[in-house]
Amino acid sequence: MKAVILLGTLKKDSLSNTETLVDFFVPYLQAKNVKCEVIKSVEYNILPGTYTHMGAGDAWPDIFKKLVEAQIIIFATPIWWGNHSSETQKIIERLDEVHDDILAGKESSLANKAVGIIITGDSDGSQHIIGSIANFVNALGMIIPPYASLTVQAAEHAKDQKTSKEALMEKYKKEYATTAETMASQLVEFGSIK
Template identity: 65%
Template sequence: MKAIILLGTLKKEGLSNTAVLSEFFKEKLQQKNVECEIIQLVNENILPGTYTNMGAGDAWPAILEKLAAAQLIIFATPIWWGNHSSEIQKVIERLDNIHDEILAGKPSRLANKAAGIIITGDSDGAQHIIGNISNFLNAIGLVLPPYASLSVLWEGQKKGAAPTREQLMEKYEKEYSKTAATMVEQLMKYAQ
């Protein structure tokens, strides 16, 4: 089984809470023999638009091929002003072409794949983001199992805070291992 984590951090380099939580979750997947790749979206040349291929140099078509080959797709985002990141919004906009194909009577290229959502932040907003992303995932044929979200809202992740990678991993391991393990089990169970 293969998983792709679409990492929506806005940081091209340096410590990212969302990247560390994604690495934590990747470890949980690998413990169940799930091959996992994290795609850091901000480092990819994903052109703006709502079609599968927006022209020369567009990295999206190759990423979409990876999604089509995976059984599990996870959207990982920080919270910014109560919403998911602009990088995750770009992915939603690029996946809109699949919705157009469904409306034209074609089957979804991502049908029956299991999807999950990972969120980091320092305050409320996770439920709103889960609702928005879940609505979109449903519209393009992805299955969102019960218990398929992992949200860590903690003041230690606020903008300007400087936890170390080790401190983040320690917190995630101590407080979120059971939630992450349940999410992995659910994703594997519902992927077809």
């Protein structure tokens, strides 16, 4: 079984709370024999647009192929002003052609993929983001299992904080291990649906 994590952090070269939470979560999937690939979108040349193929130099077609081959897809995003990141929005926009295909009577190329959502922030807003992403992936024929989100709003995530990765990992292990284990189990179970 394969999982692709679409990491929507805005930080290319510095510590990212969202990337740290992904690093915390991935071993829970790996313990269930899931091969995981993290795609940090800010490191790729993903052109703006709403089609799978947008032109020369576009990294999206190769990323999209990995999504089609995976059984589990995870959206990982920070909260910015009550919404998911612009990197995550760019990915959502590039997946729009799958919806076009469905409207044209074709089968979704992402049907029955199990979807998880990982969110970090220093204030509330995760419910809105989960609802928005859930609505979108549902329209593409994907499945969001129960208990398939891992959200952490914490003072340590505030923009002006410089919390170390080690301190964040310790917090996650202490407070979110059960949530992560449940999420991983649910994604594996639902990711087995054909």
